[in-house]
Amino acid sequence: MAAGVLRRGAGDADAFRAGRPGRHPGARVPAQGSRGLMLLEARDLTKNFGGVRALDGAGFAIAEAGIVGLIGPNGAGKTTLFDMIAGRQFPDAGRVTLDGRDVTGLPPERRAALGLARTFQECRVFPEWTLRENLLFAARPRSFASALLRAFTRQEALPGGAAARAEELLRLATLDAYADAPASILSFGQRRMLEIASALMTRPRWLLLDEPAAGINPGLLDALGRFLRRAHADQGGLFLIVEHNMEFIMGLAGRIIVMHQGAVLADGPPEAVQSDEAVIEAYLG
Numbered sequence: 001m002a003a004g005v006l007r008r009g010a011g012d013a014d015a016f017r018a019g020r021p022g023r024h025p026g027a028r029v030p031a032q033g034s035r036g037l038m039l040l041e042a043r044d045l046t047k048n049f050g051g052v053r054a055l056d057g058a059g060f061a062i063a064e065a066g067i068v069g070l071i072g073p074n075g076a077g078k079t080t081l082f083d084m085i086a087g088r089q090f091p092d093a094g095r096v097t098l099d100g101r102d103v104t105g106l107p108p109e110r111r112a113a114l115g116l117a118r119t120f121q122e123c124r125v126f127p128e129w130t131l132r133e134n135l136l137f138a139a140r141p142r143s144f145a146s147a148l149l150r151a152f153t154r155q156e157a158l159p160g161g162a163a164a165r166a167e168e169l170l171r172l173a174t175l176d177a178y179a180d181a182p183a184s185i186l187s188f189g190q191r192r193m194l195e196i197a198s199a200l201m202t203r204p205r206w207l208l209l210d211e212p213a214a215g216i217n218p219g220l221l222d223a224l225g226r227f228l229r230r231a232h233a234d235q236g237g238l239f240l241i242v243e244h245n246m247e248f249i250m251g252l253a254g255r256i257i258v259m260h261q262g263a264v265l266a267d268g269p270p271e272a273v274q275s276d277e278a279v280i281e282a283y284l285g
């Protein structure tokens with residue numbers, strides 16, 4: 001197991017506590033934002049798969065733009081919760097709101113139209129296409145009308161500013177030197193950054209990242225963290241990140257939500273969560 005990566009096991013609590021003494025024990029969910037609406041709220045989500053209760057009243061509210069980590073031991077319900085927010089799965093009970101709007105029953109494409117984007121555990125880029133082509137593809141309008149236009153005119157109707165946005169993201173990801181090279185020449189970690197850059201092309205208000213640090217060479221983790229910080233400073237919104245690499249997420253996120261057995265166990269700044277005895281206990285299993 002790589003240093004700083006948390007899985008169930010006796011060494012986990014040590015890795016979890018490493019280096020960061022608790023300073024704000026008991027920190028809870030921040031108050032509502034100035035507009036009075038939550039950027040994202042998951043309320044009392046429940047999901048059963050046959051006899052398995054994957055989510056058991058899970059909920060949290062995020063009022064402010066920022067980078068938020070979603071962590072928890074294997075099987076805690078993180079992916080299921082993520083899928084509920086993205087619309088890939090629907091809850092048995094509970095609801096999800098984006099900017100106060102109930103989106104619980106909306107399919108993923110309707111949520112995308114509202115400004116939600118996500119990446120997946122398996123990296124999705126087109127290896128034969130150049131980096132720039134990958135990014136421009138991500139900016140393509142997905143509507144039926146634009147598909148028709150494309151079919152009849154063979155013209156790509158890209159939104160204004162897409163080319164400039166692609167250059168900007170290539171710079172933020174420090175991939176600009178490879179703009180015209182096929183994505184196949186990139187390392188796995190660089191491909192992951194390209195995939196994230198693609199998701200950022202439309203300046204999503206909500207970006208869901210599923211284990212961005214997984215499988216990435218430790219030498220590239222700093223670059224990935226810098227890219228995410230710079231991208232967030234550039235565009236704002238919420239970056240919600242499921243992650244098992246504790247060192248990475250604790251250094252990146254301003255707030256950590258911990259899940260355990262389908263519910264939220266703790267929620268607060270990294271220092272508080274790392275020194276929370278219930279959280280340490282959950283990781284020890």
Ligand SMILES: Nc1ncnc2c1ncn2[C@@H]1O[C@H](COP(=O)(O)OP(=O)(O)OP(=O)(O)O)[C@@H](O)[C@H]1O
Pocket residue numbers: 049050052053054072073074075076077078079080081
């Ligand atoms: N499609 C499914 N069918 C049956 N059980 C499922 C399904 N999806 C998830 N589960 C179960 O629900 C529970 C929560 O799974 P989930 O994948 O959400 O956890 P996780 O926190 O993302 O875990 P990991 O960190 O290992 O990815 C687990 O017990 C899992 O086996």
